[in-house]
Amino acid sequence: MVNAQGVVVVLDGPPTGGRGAPMSRLLIVSRISPGSEGRVAQIFAESDATELPALTGVRHRSLYCLHDLLVHLVETAQVDADALAAARSHPLYLQVNERLSAHTTSYLPTWRSPRDAVAGCFYRWDATGPDATGIRRFAVGG
Numbered sequence: 001m002v003n004a005q006g007v008v009v010v011l012d013g014p015p016t017g018g019r020g021a022p023m024s025r026l027l028i029v030s031r032i033s034p035g036s037e038g039r040v041a042q043i044f045a046e047s048d049a050t051e052l053p054a055l056t057g058v059r060h061r062s063l064y065c066l067h068d069l070l071v072h073l074v075e076t077a078q079v080d081a082d083a084l085a086a087a088r089s090h091p092l093y094l095q096v097n098e099r100l101s102a103h104t105t106s107y108l109p110t111w112r113s114p115r116d117a118v119a120g121c122f123y124r125w126d127a128t129g130p131d132a133t134g135i136r137r138f139a140v141g142g
Contacts, residue, residue, distance in 0.1 A: 022078045023059065029107050032070035036103035037063075040070070043103075047096040055087040070104060 032040060041063060047053075048061065057079035064071040079087075087093055 024076050024078065026072075026074040026076060028070075028072035028074065030070045030072070031068050031105045031107055032065060033103050034068060037065050040100065040103050043096060043099045047092065050092050052087070052090065052092040052096070055090060056084060056093070069107075 044061060044063065048058070053059075053061075057077040058074055059077055060073075060075035062073040064073070
């Protein structure tokens with residue numbers, strides 16, 4: 001799936017989000033203008049304070065940057081396809097994509113369709129058992 005800027009969206013499995021409800025992970029990859037991280041974060045924070053996350057089923061969002069690469073991890077509840085399609089034409093959705101377009105672009109300018117941008121998950125691990133968090137923390141430095 002790709003948003004209005006032709007940005008990559010990768011679907012990754014059905015995690016439960018810790019609540020038992022089926023969830024989907026989306027990994028969105030795009031280019032970000034140098035120094036725009038704060039502005040992009042502000043755009044998402046303002047959007048996340050609206051009803052748009054509920055309309056699209058978003059339950060979690062994280063933004064990562066490596067040089068000019070923007071990686072956007074989203075976890076969503078399973079949403080009816082018709083409701084999701086309607087949300088994509090919602091003024092708030094169109095507004096956030098318009099605002100982001102000043103700071104982000106598609107990863108490859110040659111992409112012609114969403115399929116050009118989709119990557120497959122080639123490894124996944126989930127913790128199991130009552131005490132499993134699946135989180136590993138490593139100290140960096142000394």
